[in-house]
Amino acid sequence: MNLTGEELRRFGTVINGLLEELPKFKHHKDEKLPLNNQKYTYSYIQDVNRLYVSLFCEGRDAYYFYIELDSDSDSYVMSGWSYFKGKPDNSNTFTVFVNVSDKCITWGDLDLIIDSISSKERFVNLYTTLCLVDQTNTFLTWKD
DSSP, X not given: OOOOHHHHHHHHHHHHHHHHHGGGOOOEEOOOEEOSSSSEEEEEEEETTEEEEEEEETTEEEEEEEEXXXXXXXXXXXXXXXXXXXXXXXXXXXXXXXXXXXXXXXXXXXXXXXHTOOOHHHHHHHHXXXXXXXXXXXXXXXXX
């Protein structure tokens, strides 16, 4: 997938923002929600130190992404994969460990994440979803 430097930078910024916000998350679970077109929907579960995101294409699993704090190893664990014909595509699975004190992914980590996404369309939809999750968490925080 060919992405511009600006697209990579923005995507990395969103992920780093989620790492920063993760300890502040409130419990929230959504069922499938419409995304930016009729074809894709998403759902997510967020809790303190956890975020699980699912993308669906025409009702079928398309991509899964999660970030979780592993307090035993003092690191964030990020993992994700695309689906192909309803099954996880193991050739594209990634797992990244980010030290809690860093809260920042490397360019190499970003490449692994990008390689796990099977199309530009899924990339755009995952990016949009991660932005919406971060925004929703901000709105939930305002309610307190």
